[in-house]
Amino acid sequence: MTNPTDSIEFASLLCSRLCHDLLSPVGALNNGLELMADENDPEMRARCLELLGDSARTSANKLKFFRLAFGSAGGFGEAVPPHEARVAIEGMYAASGRVKVGWMVEEKMLGKLPAKILLNLALIAGDALVRGGQLDIGAESRPGVTEIVVRAEGPKVVLDPDLRAALAGTLPVEGLVSRTAAAWMVRQLVAEAGGDIVLSPAGEPTLLFGAVIPDQER
Numbered sequence: 001m002t003n004p005t006d007s008i009e010f011a012s013l014l015c016s017r018l019c020h021d022l023l024s025p026v027g028a029l030n031n032g033l034e035l036m037a038d039e040n041d042p043e044m045r046a047r048c049l050e051l052l053g054d055s056a057r058t059s060a061n062k063l064k065f066f067r068l069a070f071g072s073a074g075g076f077g078e079a080v081p082p083h084e085a086r087v088a089i090e091g092m093y094a095a096s097g098r099v100k101v102g103w104m105v106e107e108k109m110l111g112k113l114p115a116k117i118l119l120n121l122a123l124i125a126g127d128a129l130v131r132g133g134q135l136d137i138g139a140e141s142r143p144g145v146t147e148i149v150v151r152a153e154g155p156k157v158v159l160d161p162d163l164r165a166a167l168a169g170t171l172p173v174e175g176l177v178s179r180t181a182a183a184w185m186v187r188q189l190v191a192e193a194g195g196d197i198v199l200s201p202a203g204e205p206t207l208l209f210g211a212v213i214p215d216q217e218r
Contacts, residue, residue: 061091098132
């Protein structure tokens, strides 16, 4: 990518990420429908319906999450109910049983920007739990600032070096691809708001993200 500030090109990277993540459950739906068309055994048809239901729920959960994490959170005003973020995160991870989500957000509302940062950091940390584990998410609003903490711990926690560099603001332009687009976006949004992101050192058994986001003037 030659110009990381090109909104059209960057949007195409995010679209590629969305398509990549949705390809598997949507493909499973298509395969299940093809099997149903050729299957006459009642037990096998029931099994196909079960798999179709699982794939449909997975697709819906991913779309709900991406709508809040990458979209404009249409339907909400300047703030998002934390419950919506929690449901989206649990739909992405807790539903599978591999990742347990700990929720430590007592705020009644979160600004759209902090909510977007929280969701994307949760996405990056959750994906780092390659063998499952615990994903803890916290947020607190104080006068003039919102603080977010995301913690991932499990048998094997792997954060891609390029994702780490994107969050740290050291990723070279040639490293900005669909896989690193979300992390790069998080860094840019926080920096533009006058905030900061901190990461636990590489090689630590626990992955920890922190973000400080000043309130935006209206």
